[in-house]
Amino acid sequence: MATVDAKIYVHHYKNDGTCNVKIRIYHKNQYRFIDTPHYLCDKQLKKHPENKGEFLIKDHFIKNLVNTELDQCRLAISNLGFKLKLFSPDDLKSFLMQSDESIDFIQFCEEFISDLKELGRHKSAANFNTIKNSLVDFFRRKKVFMDEINVDTLSDWERYLRKERTMTRSNQFNRPITTVQKPLTNASIHNYMRDLRSLFNHARRKFNRKSLGVVKIEHYPFDEYKIVEAPQTKKRNTDVKTLKSIRDCEPAVSSRSELARDLFMLSFYMCGINAVDLYQIDESNIINGRLEYNRSKTRDKRKDNAFISIKIVKEAKPLLKKYIGNLSQRYTNIGGLNKALSRGMKEVCKLISVNGLTYYWARHTVGNLARNKCRMSKDDVALALNHVDHGRKTTDIYVDKDWSIVDELQEKVTKLLNQVEVDN
Template structure:
């Protein structure tokens, strides 16, 4: 049977002459201690350091009775507790979960295991909640059905955002309301964070629930709204992006180059470019584990992609240097977003983002090169949900990926030649923001 008692250590005397009253938890032959908010001086103690002050002794005894009643209620469940776990449970059972603190710890844990993209997404939600509550700390109990409806309206409205920039200086911006699709992503990620908190603080097997409510039972996140606009470019637009003249070292140059590099390399994500180093180059191939899904797949989302000629100078230009230029993948993503906005201004395109390169590669492969969806999924490093069992028996053939990539790049080269000939026919007519001197690979 676990026991609790008051304990004061003579050698724990503080500079002001006081001693902290601790609660000793004894269980399974081990002892752990809980610090209390009570402090006493020497004259309030007996010779053997027991509390003799009746007022303090009564307060401490009330706390001990509460702990003893809790231990009695646990009964056989005590066998599932280590001494440390029992100490933590008794200490925290009446304390509401600080959701911001939990988010910070959860995000830190994701970063430590390399899930930087997920960490960045959750951090965006964490910051928006701080903006909503106007507090750096709030209880998880403040997240309920009515709050979720109000938070949804908040996300859709114009609001002031205060953040620290990459140099640690405060920056205030006015943010327009986000789209319905973005709201869905925020609510989905908030639900994921809420579930993670329940998994940490609740022990359903032994009937312990520090988080007793679940607002997402009533509030339904649902499916993402249908896309209202296709998120891909045609090959003529890819040509314009590739040949857009930008200022050296600018975010526009970065966005242009990484967009093209992603297009050449089967839609590789920015977070993977951010992590690449020379160890990812194996001969004429780029080999890596896709960050987004590596911890969710038995094959660790490994892929091998041929480095086509057009990609070689861009890889050399950025390999291992992005992490030096940007402290986090989030900072790189922000730079890409700003850079693509500038690319759109220079080329006359509308709302193109870096991620469109991946969509464009897939769209061209399917609709213009007539490749099968299975082969495109392999090139995009997607898992085939319908063939998980079959995939156990079939080794991946990277020549299939090469074939998809080769046909897409070959078609783009034809478009480049056609576009350059069209430019040459205009002769004296200036084509704004198009680099006409860049050679096209045959």
Template sequence: MATFKAIVFSSTNHVKNDGTSNIKIRVYHNEDSQYLPTQFYIPPEYLLKSGDVSQDWPEADMLNFEIGEIIQKYRRNALKLGSSKLAQMTCKDLKKYLQIVSEPDGESIDFVTFSKAVISETTKKKTAAWYDVAVNAICWFYGKEIIDVKEITSSKLNQFKKRLQESGIREKPLEPGSINNYLRALRSLFNKCKLHYNDDDLGLIRIPHDPFARLDIPEYTRKRKNIGIDEVKRIRDSSYETERENIGRDVFMMLFYLMGINATDLFNLQPPVDGRIQYERSKTNTTGNKHGFVLSIRIEPELQRLFEKYSQDGFLSVLKSRYADSYAMIKAVNQGLKKISEKHEISKVTTNWARHTWASLARNKAGVSKADIDFCLGHVSNDHKMADIYIDIDYSIFDKNNRLVLDLILDKKPDEKKSTKNHLRVAYLKNTV
């Protein structure tokens, strides 16, 4: 039989600056204790060993009544389990059960509040921003900031999708890719909400429905995000009026010279070692992924010059002192690239285009195999994970294929290319010895 008692902790880390400590309800069950916090705080010396608040505390009778109500609620919900099921539960399981079923207005779960809590705990800013935009969109559609999870139905989501297709948040119809992003983010948050509030082992199913099961999410079709050799040359060889554009040009070229490295990874690069850049893609460096690998890229002469330009007080110090983080850099660089694209009358180029452009030129112009392109881009292969474990990484494949691509934009006549390439490599060796 579980027992319940009000207690307070008096150790320094539990006492607030005003001298009060949270009143907790101790749950004792199967020779173990767990603690459930309450909304009440009191100086530790005013709570008696019996669990009652001392009469020396103002309004002690009312506080004792409130605490008694909480304990009775927990005891009642524990008894509902039945003695047999309760006996099989650990104290930790009982605590979790009581937390869920004893919440105020137990039948109501605010999806927006839950989602914002998830967003605040999401470490990847890009993912957090993805969730945030989707939550703002669903609040716009419902016309309120509190949405009970029961209100999120297949019918409502299909209406939401139709509204996005017809007008969108800014009175502009959205394309399938944008709608796909909204709905996938909401589905992810809804599934997290179900995982949090449902517990199959305890028989707690507070969210039984799946509104996304009958929702047709538009397929996301990747758009062309690459430019040709001449367009890369125009970006590289042009001088621009504003510093933002010139930095945009240089960052884009650094991304390209590093075989389409992600801009976040460029910003977070560590200084080179033995003339090489080593990093692990942040996109694959996640808790669930155990099959990522370190990429090692030789610093070619073209890249060396840009590194020197932006490393006046330490490696890439110019970028790191100018921008608070990689997201601020990406935003500014993309603004510069937008102006560059307009001046050259080409597609709106962003940092992502460097990666797609490198891959496209490698395949279509330099004749690099698709398998080698995947390898150079740091893609994790689900089909060859065991082979990846046993085969040593040969980074000369990186060096050879990257040089093949970079040679495509050497602005020389065919008979001059060989001597130019040799000259660049001599310069590279001098800079790295």
């Protein structure tokens, strides 16, 4: 049986002359401690008659508050019944700390986003931060409890997102900047709701411990609320003549358009490598004339850590040498690089008189040309683009990846670009 009592230790005396009252938990021959909000000064304490290292509470008001909290802990433990034996000392401490607390969803989001940033997942952190900020705008407060995220809220939030909205954010100098946001499209609504659902699921995984019979978040509004379907993605690939125009255009030296042109072509030569991976790689990723790395977008979701090995073809060598290891010094985070690429590609589009091309078109173009012009199989295209094939997971256990297939696809696609010069 687990027990709880109040403890005030002499060695916990603070510089301001106060001591914190702690709840001590004894379970499975181990102690755990929970800080309380009660800090007592000398006149509220008296020496323990038997233990010189402890104080006792003299203040009757505080003593009654602490006794009430202890009774609540004992009741929570008693209600666990036989499940108590499943709890480790840490589990029990966590359970008692959360048993009477309403979960602040915004606080959870902030902690979760902070963890993502520490893991280097800045793109995901930025997406989730957008959702958190939107909820704060919608509720007009910075504390939103889990039970407030319900079916009615989701419907109201969707209507809110479909209207013009005014929002205030701090700029890089921590000054408030107010902007007017246009109504979101179906595609954006889908993404917002998808990301909110993901945050909600992460919260359920953190606070619900079904194996221990602890379910802090019982409701799940996404069972009833139907997220609007995302419209079919517009094809984002271009032809080889446009590729040649991008490669041969002459933007200003050291400009964002030069950066965009170079990285677009580097992505094309290197089988559609993502900008975040170009941002993260360095010289250590070059092994025997190949670029070997784990794709950032999916490395935490795959057993092979999304590893891929790409041959550094001659066209890519000067570009890779120019930018490898430099992008992370030039930009504080991937968000800064993405903004520069976005603006740079708009300038490139003006130079070659086309509209709408973005950096990501390079990746789509590799796949499209490999399949439709070079007649490579879809499996080979998926391998080169480092996609996971959910339908062939079992087969992948038996079959090693053959990077020469990727080399063949890379060579054929690159030759298409060179062939245009011959034809012309």
